[in-house]
Amino acid sequence: MESSERLPRESLLWIFAAQFAALLPQFAMLPLWIVGAWGFAVYWRLEVFRGRRDLPGRTVKLLAVVVAVGGLALSYRQWFALEPMVALLAVSFTLKNLELVSLRDAFLSLLLSYFVAATLFVFEQTIPYAVYGVICVLVITAALAAQTGSAGARPRRALGLSLRLLAQAVPLMVVLFIAMPRLGPLWAVPQNSDAASTGISDSMTPGDFSELSQSDEPALRMSFEGPVPPPEQRYWRGLVYSDFDGRRWSQGFGVDHREGGRVHWKESERPLPEVGPRYRYRVIQEATNSQWLFAMVRPDSPTEGVGETADGRLLKRKPVYSRFAYEVRSWPRETLGEPMPLGDFERRRNLQLPADGNPRTRAWAGEFRDSGLDAEEISARILQFYNRSFVYTLKPPALGEDSVDEFLFGSRQGFCEHFAGSYVFAMRAAGVPARVVAGYQGGEWVEQEQYLLVRQYDAHAWAEIWTPARGWQRVDPTAAVSPERIRDGLQSAAEEEFMGDSLLPLHRISVLNRLRLQWDMINYRWYRAVVSFDREQQESTLQRLLGEISPLRLAIFLLLPVAAVLLGVLAWIWWNGRGTRAPLSSRLYRKFCRRLARAGLERHPGEAPRDFACRVGEQRPELAPMAERITAAFEKAAYAGDPAAEKQLRRLLRRWSVVRGRQ
Structure with a gap:
């Protein structure tokens, strides 16, 4: 080459x-x-x-x-x-x-x-x-x-x-x-599902949620169309744990959609209540690398690619690899009338317990069952037991093999997963169908932008029990021990321990806390205005700009900016002369020629710079040295691309002006 x-x-x-x-x-x-x-x-x-x-x-x-x-x-x-x-x-x-x-x-x-x-x-x-x-x-x-x-x-x-x-x-x-029309991707390339992510897992063991309490990363942002639920109703369901192996709670067969759990993906498959929804809201969920979404009880989402499970949760067809927005309508259970009966398989699944382990809890719950108490009375007795002598803490002691026994009759110190897991175990041992629900509870209301900010430390676990009269109903054992956790949030309930492992406790510095909230508001506006600019928002924006969306108006809308840019380019070209602007060396040499023309030495059309310099020397010998030097500098700058020659040409022209002025 x-x-x-x-x-x-x-x-x-x-x-x-x-x-x-x-x-x-x-x-x-x-x-x-x-x-x-x-x-x-x-x-x-x-x-x-x-x-x-x-x-x-x-x-x-x-x-x-x-x-x-x-x-x-x-x-x-x-x-x-x-x-x-x-x-x-x-x-x-x-x-x-x-x-x-x-x-x-x-x-x-x-x-x-x-x-x-x-x-x-x-x-x-x-x-x-x-x-x-x-x-x-x-x-x-x-x-x-x-x-x-x-x-x-x-x-x-x-x-x-x-x-x-x-x-x-x-x-x-x-x-x-x-x-431009909002089209879906022509193909999809999955991301690495093994990548680390912060959030609620598909299983729960003692200590999982207390680890999440150390993270202040945003998890959900919610804006409401109409009433905003009070703090005691802000339960955002994401997962249901029905299987217990003695230490770990998991979704289990028939609940996990990957193990036979049914999901209604089409809106026509989801029969809606006759009464209207109490809450309408839009959720912006951070990436979790998982399919589950979070919403209040009895949700329905018209967002494409979102389905509803048989136990009233929302799922995305593909994992949430990046920030995702979806619309939700929710019906509180008390507005839905008579509950559906509990099938035999569903009853067995929500009464399942390991064959052995935690004997004291089994015997204690068996006494409630044998005494003839109904489900709500048994629940009230257990909640009273929590309320009398238990401590809510972010740093509970480690538990051994019989974790429920050790918690209920030993340490009596725990976080939400300890209370929810032990409560469901005891209710099942007493013959009451029960299950653990995981998600988020609470959130910080951002008044300036009118949205609810839910962080990772708002992760929470609670319980649901089934009764013939009311069907599935929420019971939060944590509220019996620490009602301020539900009413005011984790930071208020565990102020001394909250974010205690952080190197720099930013939540205790009011100025930094306000700046952090301002930054979150900016991100919220950015996502709503740019990232989640979907077809519905596009149509609304075009209607505001055009009044009516028609092919003619769209064509005018597209062509006007192009015409404006072209007119601007043409005006710029006209202002700076025809064609592209000449290099600096050529402009300086033309300036030299104009000065000689005023002295009576006009350059002929097509005359080469070297020939012109020779003619200047013959007609005006006193100008010959300067004309020779200026011509040499121009040739180096214009033809050899020498930056030093361009600077020399500028200096020679300044000096020549001074010399002519003295003459």
Whole structure:
């Protein structure tokens, strides 16, 4: 390949800067060997430019491809997922750097950079990621502009051109964002379901919820259309645990949708009550990497891809890999009239207990059953027992094999999962169908934006029991021990222990707490206005702008900004002269020619600068030295692209003006 076709140093540096900007957020998720291999490939290519090494041959390239594919196969168990696809793009960067020689190679590498920058928004759609994504596009476009030549590779010029191009694209981007039809994805690439996530698990053991109490990350945001439920009714159901193995509560067969639990995905399959819903609200749920959603009791959601289970919960057809918004209508159970009878299988499932273990609790609950008390009376006795001598704490002692016995008749210190689990065990031992429900309880009302903010530390577990007269009804044993937990939240109920393991207890610093809440409000507005801009919001916005949505008005709405941009470009061209603006060296030389014309030495059309300088020397010998120097500086600046010659040309013109002024 000819040396003139090879990439100059500035072009290489811009390409590597664009790759680094696109890959930087991915470094924490990529395997370390990919990060190291990319850095080594960049180092090798720079060494090739310096002449210290040669480009690798075909055999070495083939070996590098085989090693890279093997590394991907060992690093990722699932190939068709988002993380290995991003890793494949990073490997493409690495391998392409080994043969980054021509301008075509540069364009291909930068095109890959745009794709990698776009993958950022699959993982996160927050404001910081959006700002960083814009910076990435700015750097990549500047790197693209830098490939046009040495003058275009200067940072100020390349970034300036990139900024102007992006600014010109903003009006069209806004119009397309508002007017383009909201289509579903043509395909879906799953994310890594094994990725770490904070939230409620599909099983519960003692200590799980107390761990969540140490996290103040947002979990849910809810805005209401109409009345807002009072604090004592803010129970957001997500999971039902019906199976107990002596220590761990889980959903079990027939409840878990993965083990035979029925889900009504179509709205026509979900018979709705004749009375209207009491609450209508919109939930914005953070990523959980799980399918369960959270809502009040007896929910129904018209959102596409959301179904309802037989026990009154909501599920998403695919896991919630990123922030997800859905509409909900809820009917409190007391508004629904006569309950459906409990089937034999459902009764057996909600009376299930291990064959042995926790003998004291079994005997204690058996006394209630043998005394002839009904379900509500048994429940009242157990709640009175909790109320007399139990302590609500975020740091309960560890429990042994007979965990229920040790808690009820030993430690008597626990968190919500201890109270809910032991209560359901005792009710089942007394012959009353019962189950554990997990979700969130409470939330912080944000007055400025009118929404309820539920954090991870609001995670809660409670119970439901079945009676013939009322069907399934909620019972919260925690309320019998610590009613302020339900009324005022965890921070009020356990003020001394709340977030006690945090290095910096931000919740105790009022200024930082207010700033944190303000930041959450900004994120809430961002998600509602941008990220969750769905078809319904689009139609509402277009109706406000156009009055009536019709093809003609939509066409006018789309074409007007384009016409405005074109008129602006034409006006700019007219203002700055026809065609593209001449380089600075040509403008300075024309200035020199105009001065000579005023002195009676006009340059002829088509006359070369060197010929003109010779004619000036013949007609005006006293101007010959300066004309020669100015012409030489112009030729170096215009034809050789020498920045120093351009500065020299400017200085000579200033000095020549001074000399002529003295004459």
